Amino acid sequence: MIDKLEFLLALAREKHFGRAADACGVTQPTLSAGVKQIEDTFGVLLVNRGSRFQGFTAEGERVLDWARRIVGDARAMREEVHALRHGLAGRLRIAAIPTALAMVETLTTPYRARHPNVQFTVYSRTSIEILTELENLEIDAGLTYLDNEPLGRVTAVPLYTERYRLLVAADAPLGDRKTVTWTEAAQVPLCLLTPDMQNRRIIEQLLRDTGVEPNITLESDSMVLLYSHVRTGRWASVMPARLAASLGLTESNKLRAIPIVEPEASHTIGLVAPAREPMTPLTAALVAEARRVAPLLAD
């Protein structure tokens, strides 16, 4: 029964019978039969089909909700029993928004010191993807904004405050300043993340609030690409203070990270995990680690 519910979850994720079957490691007829069997036992159609997948029925959405819960609990049960025997072990799947990727280390390093048998998979994701993948049990926890856009049903642990810096070459315009205003920043050609990222939406809003149309010359969903441009000293960017610091971008003295004021905007970044209680032991340990680390990151 539980494996059939996993079929449903895969189908919701992939929106395609064939791919969902692949994801579950079975053939397409097997997955079709599994879904059909759930429908038969409930006596209700769960999936709208018309020669192709057309979404779930109202009943299907409800079943999906329960399926997420039940499958999640079943996994948590396995994990907990395993932990009782062999200590914490397994793989923790974490997703972080690009600007928080460099901060994942502050959690994983002490976690691994405490639980050496745990392995990590870290994904770079938008804040919206983090929330849906959390819902769909595709990740165990996320690092994202806590205070900007609505979160939904999650456990949140605030970790640190994101403040913004203009990253610019020392010999470029504005490069010699102690602080710059958002109005000034809006007039420099910038390279930023793409608009599907919340960080971009936040920064763009702050720039627009000045009344000046910002000049966003280059955008990318990859931090590495932005770094490589900024490091040439010929591009400017806006990025969180902590990120610039933890990547050592300003150590060469070629680049400067100048506080942007008027207003001195800030947003809270934190760990999010499913609101389900109890959590899986691996996730619970990560939340505990976050609570432990948070005071050390406060400014």
Add this chain to the structure above:
Amino acid sequence: MIDKLEFLLALAREKHFGRAADACGVTQPTLSAGVKQIEDTFGVLLVNRGSRFQGFTAEGERVLDWARRIVGDARAMREEVHALRHGLAGRLRIAAIPTALAMVETLTTPYRARHPNVQFTVYSRTSIEILTELENLEIDAGLTYLDNEPLGRVTAVPLYTERYRLLVAADAPLGDRKTVTWTEAAQVPLCLLTPDMQNRRIIEQLLRDTGVEPNITLESDSMVLLYSHVRTGRWASVMPARLAASLGLTESNKLRAIPIVEPEASHTIGLVAPAREPMTPLTAALVAEARRVAPLLAD
């Protein structure tokens, strides 16, 4: 998988492989194999056996906890999908302490008016049994004391306050009084519930607090037996005011229900349901009904 977890729950309930198998509608070897299979997939022994059932291991207790949750959710899922198609239907299993049995009607009558396809099974149980059976998914809700002994993880809806009356023949000693004290009540021969009932423990404590050794001449776990004795007019009892009223015990003028004072003790009775969120639709509707009815019962 889920049906195997049901085997575990049955085993926890029956503490006997054969009886558990019966309860699940399978043969004993099938149940044994099912339990063994869970143990194999987890690689852990869950049940201590030595030619007979000897309880669960530590890991077994944890699995049991998850199993209750998962099986409960699976049932709730079925119920909810069914309700979406055919409206609320099914059987609601309610347990009540004996002194609250007569009040069950205040919930079931309006419930049935709203949802005519729901059927009821009502059990008479001690408050402790109510809590464990709630845990084990053997009942959906209970009516019991909320404020006397600890409850555990449940949703509680206060319904009414239980106050105590001396039920006595009008021409017997004390029969002509407006009120009596607990000290006086302790000196009359009483028939009460057996000591495994919380009501008995409450009343006995109140009687003992007077310093006089109470005279409990007859005890039974059956309210009907107590009624039949009290109705002869030759036995006295202590019972909740509301119970005496709703059974019409004093309508014949032969019996009187005299408030017992010094102190004027009271305890809260309410509906308890599993704390799980979301609840099954049938249970959720009962809780809603309780919240609706509670103000009408307040005094």
Add this chain to the structure above:
DNA sequence: TCGTTCGATAGAAGAATTCTATCAAGTCGG
């Protein structure tokens, strides 16, 4: 209209579950 994609269906092979029958160990009364 033709090729492609998508999901359903048929039928066979394989795996699992469940049953009956029996066994071995422990328990209890005499």
Add this chain to the structure above:
DNA sequence: CCGACTTGATAGAATTCTTCTATCGAACGA
């Protein structure tokens, strides 16, 4: 200490479920 009884494990056969491969038919697009 013996024999009957209880309890749970085991063996083996029958059955049911599951999963696979192969194929079909409908819808869609060029």
